[in-house]
Amino acid sequence: xxxxxxxxxxxxxxxxxxxxxxxxxxxxxxxxxxxxxxxxxxxxxxxxxxxxxxxxxxxxxxxxxxxxxxxxxxxxxxxxxxxxxxxxxxxxxxxxxxxxxxxxxxxxxxxxxxxxxxxxxxxxxxxxxxxxxxxxxxxxxxxxxxxxxxxxxxxxxxxxxxxxxxxxxxxxxxxxxxxxxxxxxxxxxxxxxxxxxxxxxxxxxxxxxxxxxxxxxxxxxxxxxxxxxxxxxxxxxxxxxxxxxxxxxxxxxxxxxxxxxxxxxxxxx
Numbered sequence: 001x002x003x004x005x006x007x008x009x010x011x012x013x014x015x016x017x018x019x020x021x022x023x024x025x026x027x028x029x030x031x032x033x034x035x036x037x038x039x040x041x042x043x044x045x046x047x048x049x050x051x052x053x054x055x056x057x058x059x060x061x062x063x064x065x066x067x068x069x070x071x072x073x074x075x076x077x078x079x080x081x082x083x084x085x086x087x088x089x090x091x092x093x094x095x096x097x098x099x100x101x102x103x104x105x106x107x108x109x110x111x112x113x114x115x116x117x118x119x120x121x122x123x124x125x126x127x128x129x130x131x132x133x134x135x136x137x138x139x140x141x142x143x144x145x146x147x148x149x150x151x152x153x154x155x156x157x158x159x160x161x162x163x164x165x166x167x168x169x170x171x172x173x174x175x176x177x178x179x180x181x182x183x184x185x186x187x188x189x190x191x192x193x194x195x196x197x198x199x200x201x202x203x204x205x206x207x208x209x210x211x212x213x214x215x216x217x218x219x220x221x222x223x224x225x226x227x228x229x230x231x232x233x234x235x236x237x238x239x240x241x242x243x244x245x246x247x248x249x250x251x252x253x254x255x256x257x258x259x260x261x262x263x264x265x266x267x268x269x
Contacts, residue, residue, distance in 0.1 A: 014253025020065035022246030039078030087224025089214035101182035113158035168219035191228040
């Protein structure tokens with residue numbers, strides 16, 4: 001299945017930007033059941049300075065702001081060929097070693113809430129227990145748009161009892177690592193069945209299972225990722241896989257709009 005993806009991020013500022021840099025992680029990865037046919041990033045109000053692959057093998061593009069700009073528009077567009085893997089990504093590949101994904105981060109640090117959740121997990125095999133964990137996280141943290149913030153931790157999400165896909169991912173990762181599974185955060189694109197236009201990227205998780213390798217779990221949609229899921233960036237948590245991070249001076253009064261379209265090509269339907 002071939003997907004066409006368009007992703008536009010538009011920043012508008014009431015006062016001019018003096019200086020600014022942004023790191024983009026918006027380019028899908030080839031491999032693991034997906035192949036990038038083409039991908040282009042264009043910038044208005046700034047320019048691409050360089051690109052590189054980070055320690056998670058994410059393609060990072062460094063964008064600088066034009067001095068004095070009051071608007072920055074970043075447009076990404078491309079095509080990705082997807083294969084059905086039933087959520088199985090496969091054996092671990094570098095550059096980061098597998099043991100790194102056991103590392104606890106501030107956003108995924110387990111506490112009483114995560115440990116109580118783990119006690120409810122049942123299943124005879126590792127895979128069954130991870131599926132059970134995914135269901136339990138979804139029951140403990142009800143999906144509610146706008147109910148959390150980017151710096152919310154796994155324990156805070158459990159205490160609140162509500163969150164978004166990012167929170168589901170952090171709680172699952174925290175518990176999976178505590179259960180002895182290397183786990184990582186995945187950000188990417190998802191083709192929705194009921195709409196083409198979207199306002200945000202999606203997030204899910206992958207846990208490493210002996211004999212299978214990395215296996216994906218989407219707590220928010222209660223499934224393992226299929227052909228509709230396009231992997232873009234991975235990390236220990238949201239901060240390492242966020243689509244955009246950066247800093248700037250000036251540019252007060254920011255307004256942000258995001259437009260995403262993910263659609264299956266007509267001749268592929």
